[in-house]
Amino acid sequence: xxxxxxxxVTLENSRQDTKNMHLTKQLELFPDHRVTQMLxxxxxxxxxxxxxxxxxxxxxxxxxxxxxxxxxxxxVATNKxxxxxxxxKMKTRSLYSEIIFSxxxxxxxxxxxxxxxxxxxxxxxxxxxVHSRDESQLLSDIAAKVDGLQIPVEDVSLLSDLAxxxxxxxxxxxxxxxxxxxxxxxxxxxxxxxM
Amino acid sequence: MAQEKSVxxxxxxxxxxxxxxxxxxxxxxxxxxxxxxxxxERFPKRYRHPVLDERLTHRRTVQxxxxxxxxxxxxxxxxxxxxxxxxxxxxFLEEIMGSLTVRDxxxxxxxxxxxxxxxxxxxAECVGHIxxxxxxEDVIHGDLTTSNMLLRHGLEDGxxxxxxxxxxxxxISALPEDKGVDLYVLEKAFLSTHPNTETLFDKLLxxxxxxxxxxxxxxxxxxEVRLRGRKRSMVG
Numbered sequence: 034x035x036x037x038x039x040x041x042v043t044l045e046n047s048r049q050d051t052k053n054m055h056l057t058k059q060l061e062l063f064p065d066h067r068v069t070q071m072l073x074x075x076x077x078x079x080x081x082x083x084x085x086x087x088x089x090x091x092x093x094x095x096x097x098x099x100x101x102x103x104x105x106x107x108x109v110a111t112n113k114x115x116x117x118x119x120x121x122k123m124k125t126r127s128l129y130s131e132i133i134f135s136x137x138x139x140x141x142x143x144x145x146x147x148x149x150x151x152x153x154x155x156x157x158x159x160x161x162x163v164h165s166r167d168e169s170q171l172l173s174d175i176a177a178k179v180d181g182l183q184i185p186v187e188d189v190s191l192l193s194d195l196a197x198x199x200x201x202x203x204x205x206x207x208x209x210x211x212x213x214x215x216x217x218x219x220x221x222x223x224x225x226x227x228m
Numbered sequence: 229m230a231q232e233k234s235v236x237x238x239x240x241x242x243x244x245x246x247x248x249x250x251x252x253x254x255x256x257x258x259x260x261x262x263x264x265x266x267x268x269e270r271f272p273k274r275y276r277h278p279v280l281d282e283r284l285t286h287r288r289t290v291q292x293x294x295x296x297x298x299x300x301x302x303x304x305x306x307x308x309x310x311x312x313x314x315x316x317x318x319x320f321l322e323e324i325m326g327s328l329t330v331r332d333x334x335x336x337x338x339x340x341x342x343x344x345x346x347x348x349x350x351x352a353e354c355v356g357h358i359x360x361x362x363x364x365e366d367v368i369h370g371d372l373t374t375s376n377m378l379l380r381h382g383l384e385d386g387x388x389x390x391x392x393x394x395x396x397x398x399x400i401s402a403l404p405e406d407k408g409v410d411l412y413v414l415e416k417a418f419l420s421t422h423p424n425t426e427t428l429f430d431k432l433l434x435x436x437x438x439x440x441x442x443x444x445x446x447x448x449x450x451x452e453v454r455l456r457g458r459k460r461s462m463v464g
Contacts, residue, residue: 061260062240108261112311119236120315207303211389216308216322217300223309224297227290
């Protein structure tokens with residue numbers, strides 16, 4: 034299943050078990066939904082990927098990892114998006130665009146896409162898929178489209194642009210003393226509809 | 229569509245651990261997205277007119293969530309909000325691990341007989357300071373009691389930090405009267421729950437006074453409200 038991926042993982046550990054690089058989590062509220070995150074760096078075809086996404090050819094959300102602090106942030110956005118989809122209250126047109134929108138601290142959709150979606154010049158991308166059961170074929174299909182190096186999802190914190198995140202989410206200095214940056218980010222994502 | 233969602237949440241809650249049932253809401257413990265979470269469910273009140281119930285419940289949920297974020301922005305520790313379901317009025321919050329309510333903490337210190345006066349005084353000062361910060365943000369907690377304050381034990385240095393919880397009756401107000409009433413509620417709860425703590429509460433107010441820029445108006449109102457209370461003669 035990951036045979037096609039191994040050739041892309043050109044690092045020293047060609048024997049590395051690439052299966053563990055992605056992160057799959059079942060949503061407790063929606064047990065038939067699973068969220069898989071895959072992280073890639075040294076991506077060469079961001080423009081092509083973005084085009085594919087715009088055309089709806091990729092059944093996944095392509096996120097700019099620099100705006101991510103932790104995989105939990107993605108889970109929170111995805112959980113909310115699936116909930117809104119199920120209750121018919123999404124603000125955007127598809128589940129995947131809704132995930133990107135949910136990451137944003139504001140209710141401006143185009144701004145959300147600009148900041149959290151990928152841009153043509155990006156060299157890293159976080160792919161988020163929502164699927165049922167184990168769709169390993171789906172995962173490897175999507176991964177095959179990315180011309181880049183897959184790295185463990187947990188490494189997203191190494192790619193974070195903390196200054197940009199703090200600025201965009203308007204995290205106050207006092208807030209940073211009473212909690213983590215992830216706390217501040219998640220809180221805003223969860224409450225933005227009523228602020 | 230809304231039906232479908234209610235089923236998902238009620239299914240989820242049926243497997244969660246109910247830890248408290250109040251008149252307003254039920255509180256559960258569960259795992260959510262890999263973290264330990266508290267779910268506060270404001271269930272429908274059949275004794276109310278349905279339209280009114282929906283409006284009230286929605287408003288209370290929104291106010292609670294707004295107060296939490298406002299407090300966080302000001303640097304006051306509160307549980308993190310993970311998710312709000314406005315169809316079933318459930319708030320999914322961070323579970324504060326390794327914590328003790330201030331109520332239990334004070335009770336245990338008082339019972340233990342040892343001379344931990346200083347520690348209690350320090351605690352009172354911290355509470356006064358945090359409440360001052362909160363009121364300066366114009367957040368009225370609405371239900372200040374020592375059960376709604378948690379002491380979270382810091383991991384490395386053993387230092388504890390105060391976490392405010394249960395913003396269910398909170399609202400935004402700049403009025404000294406409202407802040408005075410907020411403190412009055414705490415005073416009543418404090419003195420009735422913890423006997424012989426008048427000096428301790430005084431320390432709390434002293435710290436409040438020192439920490440807030442707008443405190444004199446608030447304390448003045450507190451004095452007025454004290455005169456107003458039950459079994460009080462409003463003479464002169």
